[in-house]
Amino acid sequence: MNTETVDRPARGAGGGLRGRGGLVIPLIMALVSTYVVIGIAMMEVPPDTTFPGPKFFPTILAVAGYLLAALLTLHYLRNPDEKADQTEYRTYSDWTAFAWVVGGLVVFILLLDLLGWIVAGGLLFWCVTRAFGSSRPAFDISVALLVSSAIYLIFGAGLGLPLPSGILGGL
Structure with missing residues (x-):
């Protein structure tokens, strides 16, 4: 046999x-x-x-x-996945992380004009770091605002392409 x-x-x-x-x-x-x-x-x-x-x-x-x-x-x-019919999987989907990324992107799209690039971009960056499991929200928000501010300056001053300034426009 x-x-x-x-x-x-x-x-x-x-x-x-x-x-x-x-x-x-x-x-x-x-x-x-x-x-x-x-x-x-x-x-x-x-x-x-x-x-x-x-x-x-x-x-x-x-x-x-x-x-x-x-x-x-x-x-x-x-090369099909040979463990497809078993209950033990090689990979899995982290739907919570997926929801943080998609939710952050949707909020970014909806609030970009209102909040402006710096705040909306910082919020998106923070949502992505949260999705990746970061446990330092204050540090993440600080870095997010720094990076989105740098991008705002690069596009605005360096390339001459204006990004929405939103609520910070009058400052």
Whole structure:
């Protein structure tokens, strides 16, 4: 009796996608790359624009996204997760951390004009550090405000690109 066939289920047992949950990542990458391609196609570029132009770097990102999505798809199809039918998992999803990051991003988007870049960016940075499990909120807020202030100065003074000043605009 061959113990290998008794102890281990066949590779295709339980469906063709069993152990291939990682295929969600290349799907998301392909969708984002498609969104970038649609943006490139809808972009109006003046005819006298010289190389590289505003479509150059988004094109590189779209091509790289599609290439990585294809390579990841091949990887997940060739190497399915062999522990897919067991209760013990190699990885898990930390939904609390995910909620902190997504919630921080939503608050940042909604309050950017009202609070301004420095405060909203600091709040977003703090939410991300909280998601990563930092236990020093005072230090995190200090660093967040320092980094968002530096970015504000770099974009505003260095590059001439104004960021929303919000409630700090009159100071």
